[in-house]
Amino acid sequence: MEHLLNENLLKFFTQYALMEGSTNALSIGGLKNLLQNQFAQYLKDTFSLDNLIKTMDKNNDGTVSFDEFVILIKKITGTSQ
Template structure:
């Protein structure tokens, strides 16, 4: 599963011009497109995103992305 996550993360990060971080908007698009079946509603997604960006830099690393996926998929 990690390989698939890295592939998806990198694909979306490349659309933003990099490979190591995703903007909050890019992350939201990725989650809505790839993990829609796990998202209860946009409110829960927004809360997850806000709680994740602890340093308020507006971006998410791959490690943070993996934590989100585990949280929303219950793994």
């Protein structure tokens, strides 16, 4: 089951990254677009998306890798272990 989830996440991630000319990283803006378009049901009114994204960008390069993206999705959907 987790394999299927990761495949779908990879599909979304790659789709949005390609719009930015990459396949391995999303800009913060691209990540926000992806989250708002594909995961809006998990974003609460009081949800601090900016702060959460900052904590996920561990190396402060202004981009998010697929691994960072998966961690973020698991955190906002409540599926992290």
